[in-house]
Amino acid sequence: MIPAHSTPAPTLDDLRQIQLSGIYMTMWELAQKECGGPAACRQRFAGELHDLLGLAQISGRMIVHWADLSAGLRAKVEIEMPVPCMPDPAGPLRVAPRALLGVIYPPEAIFMPQPGYAFIRILSPRPVWLSTVSVDPNQPLCLGAQLPAGIPLSEIVLMTYGALTLQTVQLDRLDPAGVLNAAAADWWQRNVHRIPLTREPFLRSEPNHAT
Amino acid sequence: MKTNPARLEEVALPRRAQQRASGHPPPPAMALLGCAAGALDGLRALLIAVIGCGSIGGRIAVLLARMGLGGLLLVDPKSYKPASLPTHEIDPEDVGKSKAQAVARRCKAVSPATRVAAFPGPVEALDLAAMADASAVVMAPDLLSVEIEAGQRSLWLSKPLIHASVHGPTLTVQVRLFGNAGGAGACPRCLYGRAELDLLARQARFSCEGGPAAAAPRPHEAPATNSLGAICSMAASLGVLQILRHLLGLGEPVADTMLEYCGFTHRTVISPLERNPKCPSDHTRLGQAAVSEPLAGRSLAEAVQQATGVPAPPDAQFEIAGHDWVEFAGCGCERPAPVRRFIARGRADLGQCPRCGAMRVPLQFHTYRAVSAAILGAAIGRPLRRLGVRRAVSILLRTGDAGTLIRPQPANPSSP
Numbered sequence: 001m002i003p004a005h006s007t008p009a010p011t012l013d014d015l016r017q018i019q020l021s022g023i024y025m026t027m028w029e030l031a032q033k034e035c036g037g038p039a040a041c042r043q044r045f046a047g048e049l050h051d052l053l054g055l056a057q058i059s060g061r062m063i064v065h066w067a068d069l070s071a072g073l074r075a076k077v078e079i080e081m082p083v084p085c086m087p088d089p090a091g092p093l094r095v096a097p098r099a100l101l102g103v104i105y106p107p108e109a110i111f112m113p114q115p116g117y118a119f120i121r122i123l124s125p126r127p128v129w130l131s132t133v134s135v136d137p138n139q140p141l142c143l144g145a146q147l148p149a150g151i152p153l154s155e156i157v158l159m160t161y162g163a164l165t166l167q168t169v170q171l172d173r174l175d176p177a178g179v180l181n182a183a184a185a186d187w188w189q190r191n192v193h194r195i196p197l198t199r200e201p202f203l204r205s206e207p208n209h210a211t
Numbered sequence: 212m213k214t215n216p217a218r219l220e221e222v223a224l225p226r227r228a229q230q231r232a233s234g235h236p237p238p239p240a241m242a243l244l245g246c247a248a249g250a251l252d253g254l255r256a257l258l259i260a261v262i263g264c265g266s267i268g269g270r271i272a273v274l275l276a277r278m279g280l281g282g283l284l285l286v287d288p289k290s291y292k293p294a295s296l297p298t299h300e301i302d303p304e305d306v307g308k309s310k311a312q313a314v315a316r317r318c319k320a321v322s323p324a325t326r327v328a329a330f331p332g333p334v335e336a337l338d339l340a341a342m343a344d345a346s347a348v349v350m351a352p353d354l355l356s357v358e359i360e361a362g363q364r365s366l367w368l369s370k371p372l373i374h375a376s377v378h379g380p381t382l383t384v385q386v387r388l389f390g391n392a393g394g395a396g397a398c399p400r401c402l403y404g405r406a407e408l409d410l411l412a413r414q415a416r417f418s419c420e421g422g423p424a425a426a427a428p429r430p431h432e433a434p435a436t437n438s439l440g441a442i443c444s445m446a447a448s449l450g451v452l453q454i455l456r457h458l459l460g461l462g463e464p465v466a467d468t469m470l471e472y473c474g475f476t477h478r479t480v481i482s483p484l485e486r487n488p489k490c491p492s493d494h495t496r497l498g499q500a501a502v503s504e505p506l507a508g509r510s511l512a513e514a515v516q517q518a519t520g521v522p523a524p525p526d527a528q529f530e531i532a533g534h535d536w537v538e539f540a541g542c543g544c545e546r547p548a549p550v551r552r553f554i555a556r557g558r559a560d561l562g563q564c565p566r567c568g569a570m571r572v573p574l575q576f577h578t579y580r581a582v583s584a585a586i587l588g589a590a591i592g593r594p595l596r597r598l599g600v601r602r603a604v605s606i607l608l609r610t611g612d613a614g615t616l617i618r619p620q621p622a623n624p625s626s627p
Contacts, residue, residue: 034525034526034583034585035526036526036527036528036583036609036610036611037528037609037611038493038495038611038612039611039612040491040493068585068586070526070528070583070584070585070586071528071579071581071582071583071586072581074576102574102575102576102577104575104576108335110491111359111400111491111492112356112359112360112411113356113411113412113413113414121574121575121576123576136572137541137542137572137574138541138572138574138575138576140575146412146413146414148412149411149412
């Protein structure tokens, strides 16, 4: 357990050891009470949710609004970060200050590789203007052709932050790994000077190495 | 408007072929050593599911049809390509056709009295109940993830699983037979080592396709096995013989064994398949229960009570064949619209929004294939028909490590 005022600050390596704060501890305990499925899944989901809540606690930019373990792991997560939007296809780019994400971690993802669009739905803002986000009402985010079996949820959140802020980009519409909006891919290829939207690291306590 | 998810469809003969058809092919006119006369007639009572209908699975299906099998369920999401010609039993005009449907038509033509159903989609999308009546499952897929899925389903349903595969460069055939009798035996995932896990993570595809088109593997593909048609044919023949030995009890038991044949030496080796205690697959066996009236007329609570004799526990999860539970739908409005009912899987819209005029679509974040009692809330006590289910083929109930497949009692239990 990491004391509240320990130094150095908790890092991504310490997620499993973080002592959850009051509201998150309650959320974690309630979710575990309704957790269904075989024992191996229940233990894994409880651990993943703990890490997600711990990540929110140390990030300085993320809030978990809701979490459910009764049928796989689902969570509603808000992250403060610049998110590109294009309400009017002919208009200017708008940058929203935060995103509300629907996180889905299905039981089969523990044992089997999943397609890169399986985990994240962008609930708001909309319409997100990224090559890796589909324009349909679900706004799935593609994080690559395949993600490995049992990928940690915290890693998915970090990949999402990188993708939405354009710290990691995929603009090649001929590459099958990730382009769900070809028009956005073309637009960003013409506007590479706007990439990335921020150089801030995910953890606000981390030093910013931007030059 | 609907999307086009794969549908399980029974194959019928064209009218002209029906007139020529003469029912089952005659049973092999032979007495098997050590068996009563007519032992092969028992094949007419069997249903076998074949997952992967390519150069091996497709041949197995046709061989089984030629023996007058009672029923075949054929599953394969892919279509024939020009590169399929060297190894598959097809003609050039078959290129572009669905493998599952093309093999199903061939089987039906060979044995009109055999019930043949084709599912031209991934096995993951097939409802578990469709495999519940199978006597055995055969798999010959080109993806490790399909092996795991077929292995998992066979474990749950306690169905023998026959896995036929080849390694082209060494002219090697492997036929594994997982008995799945008591949950103590091996499953395909039990046998994976580091190399298989790496290939699984990359979703490497093991294609039998030969010829120049298959010479250069694409990203995420393992080098094509470039098998010869003859070695695929050998795998199919050995696979069918293992099925017969297991289901008809011929010769020494073959459950939980692997038969290997090498074309360079014509030697065969038989070795045991052993369970890996660290295997992450779920080795539990699902119970099966029947309820006495159409499922759609009952609530989930009633169905569980009748099937198991106890009320649904708080951690229960339900999966209704062919349906998803939808909590919310999206349209052009800012807030999602509540739905809270079952929707036929693959249905893409839920009508027009009276406010914004856009079509409402189920939101994936709020859509559940397996839905928990906690999410259903009071809906667990409402008849399924009032929750959007017109016809329920089965309910898969999971409670912790246990599970039960609930199906309606057939109107006439003696009918197949």
